[in-house]
Amino acid sequence: MASSRAVPNLAFRRLRGRRSPAEFAAAVRRSAREIGEQVACDARYIGRVESGEIRCPNYAYERVFLHMFPGLTLADLGFAAREQVRGRAARAPAGPPPAAQITIRNDEESDVLRRAFMTSGTATVAAASLGLGGLAGAGLGTIPAPRAGRTFGETEVEAVEEAVRRIRLLDDRYGADGLYRRAAEPLRMAYALLDSGTPARQSTADRMQAGTGELALSVGWLAHDSGRLEDARSHYAEALATARVAGDQALEAHAFSNTSFLARDEGRFREAVRAAQAGQHAARQLSSARLLALLTLREACAWAGLGDRAACEQALGRAHALFGRGPCDADPEWMSFFGEPELEALEAQCWSALGDWPRAVRHARRATALQNPHFTRNLALYRAQLATDLARSGALEESAAAGERVLDLLGEVQSSRIRAMLVDTVRILSPQRSTPAVAAFLDRRAALDRV
Structure with missing residues (x-):
């Protein structure tokens, strides 16, 4: 919550000019993509900067802002010196003992850790760096657990929203297997906070409902991707119930x-x-063509699973038309993964389910070619899909080569889904061991299983 001593950032407001906060936030996100950064910038973040609530941006935002306004410094943008802000953040307020708290890091510390765990090589270290493994240290803020007579406020809401962003960031890089158990505790605490009472401002209550539901979906996805399907179903049902209540x-x-x-x-x-x-029905009033495109692709994949080629093709046509309308400010933050590579990958899955291997291979190739290498998990997933489709189409050496490229990433990515896809590829290729490339892939895969 903004301090009563917050000084409005008039310099930053002047730089926004005649653009609305939402339009300016969209420009920030575009600039971030230009330099390979990921920032969850929206109109509310711009408002927090302009009000003086955010006195200095984290390192990711700093890089984006300096890219947008070359030649200017943080001071020119109206921000305080980082050392000054860091000094205040390091003094944690008094509160209940650590056992009764969940922790978050300030913006600067979060980004330092993000860059550290991007090169750490293991999901376990990464999860701990996010505060999901119970680490404590300098620069940590605290959120008191709910107590009698106390309800949640802006600080707690922002902690829940930040947990969602961190989980998604880690999953993009490392996959779900090493994260799921650690992510369950922040979700439990979020629901406890939600049950602690209604805050004075309805907007705060709405954000906590939405944040907790999104956290349930994020944790559910970690369960889903790590093969814990019953757990995933439970978390998804929790999120749906939260959405309906709110x-x-x-x-x-x-x-x-x-x-x-x-x-x-x-x-x-x-x-x-x-x-x-049902998702399409809920999304029709949200003005996001990309969201409707994704939901229509979900429908197409389901029709393919039923073997209904005509219904699948009709849904694919609608999805492409919706996707072609382009992104907009109404697109949800969680859809950052949904670009052209994911569109191609989902279409590949449709043709694969229908047994049309040439089309499946064509779209799976496009997905791997278009995918940003930063999203390691999805790159491994798309390559695994390609390897399976190539194997089924009879392109044995190409399949083995694609499988090798997946194995190259498995030391970094932990995903039961990807491993299961490779098992399918191995099953198809095993009778073709007389092909040298196939034998090399199968031997390397077997050696990794023994490690």
């Missing part, structure tokens, strides 16, 4: 998207169709 259509659409994906993976294709269609 009347939050954006959260409801997200919950139905994940539920459809899970139902398809479980072989419950008609349920997957219904969930995808």
